[in-house]
Amino acid sequence: MHVNIMTKDTVLDNYAVVLEEDRIKKILPMNELDTAKVKSLGNIVYDVNGAYISPGFIDIHSDNIESIVQPRPTSIMDSKMALMEHEKQLVNQGITTIYHSLSFLREDGAAMRQKETRKPHKMRELAELIKSLHEGYHLIRHRFHCRFDLRNSEGYDTLMDYLDKDYIHLLSFNDHTPGQGQYRDLIRYRENMKNYKPDLEDTQIDRMIEERMAIPKISKDKIEKTADVARGKGIRIASHDDDSAEKIEYVHSELKADISEFPVELNVARIAKERGMLTVAGAPNVLLEKSHSGNLSATEAILDGCIDILCSDYYPPAMLHAVFKLNTDYQIPLWESVKLVTLNPAKALGIDKEYGSIEEGKKADMLIISIIDGKPAITKVFIDGELVSELNYRRTRYA
Helix, strand or coil, rough: EEEEEEEECCEEEEEEEEECEEEEEEEEEEHCCHHHHHHHCCCCCCEEEEEEECEEEEEECCCHHHHCCCCCCCCCCCCCHHHHHHHHHHHHEEEEEEEEEEEEECCCCCCCCCCHHCCCCHHHHHHHHHHHHHHCCCEEEEEEEEECCCCCHHHHHHHHHHHHCCCCCCCEEEECCCCCCCCCHHHHHHHHHHCCCCCHHHHHHHHHHHHHHHCCCCCCCHHHHHHHHHHHCCCCEEEECCCCCCHHHHHHCCCCCCCECCCCCHHHHHHHHCCCEEEEHHHHHHHHCCCCCCCCCHHHHHCCCCCCCCEEEECCCCCHHHHHHHHHHHHHCHHHHHHHHHHHHHHHHCCCCCCCCCCCCCCCCEEEEECCEEEEEEEEEEEHHHCEEECCCCCCCCC
């Protein structure tokens, strides 16, 4: 195939990529490729008319699985059917590897919203399904990002069992106690509760906040033991909603966390970067030009140089469009913005030797991206060198 290739350092204009089995064999100028000879040897040549080629996107944090399995409060779909249908969408949004982020919470109402997918029996079902789907028939790579809430002392033994069974591929420690982290602004927290549960009286909300703030957390000894076990299995550790230098110091020094997810303020993101952590923000934040929870502006932090990774968070289409928005609106070179969803997450997850960039010898996970009516559109997706999806955009013909 020949195309404009987004490498980790530049965009190569009018180059060709030669694949062999599941690998990138060679990258060369188009004028050095003997297309006729390649075809005569029985190989397939894709001419994509000057479109872009990008590495497949690696989504480090997506909780969209929750709305796919439970699209309405009382509608619970078959999990396997839902996930298999979901990956048809994900692959055409450019996501070739996804870390499904499932919240491991208490069952007693400590969460802002109670969902079936967050109950222990459903969590185990989904963890087992992600593992079996990854090992069986699938379109994209499915991995499990376990978001363990520090107030879930009852779930500690189950968490250790998940680690023992190799269900988990990324572990993050979350603390959604009102008054800190993402919910440090109690006025905004009250407003969110009112939005989710409009029938609640103010006195009820006050009581619920007090109850949630009083929930005990698991001990530091257990947190550190869990982190040790995970690291021993090669699992990367992430911290979530970091809101202070003290928290960054603890998770980096004691938990050996590699990743800071959704730092809530610019100065906290800067501190995480100074400690050598890779930082994550949501791609929807870039599109909306704000955080849905009133925290850090992802675009401001990217321009400041203190955000390394964009994830889909709750909206998978955002990854593609955020990358191009950063280029068109803020003049960030396209090859550089693409790394936010490819090479940088691969480095954070420790899989960059195989994935995350267009380089000879690496796995051939690639996207063909055209600009259609001013918007980026993915027309072909290759995973492990195989064409797994192809879309043909068309215009209505009038007589």
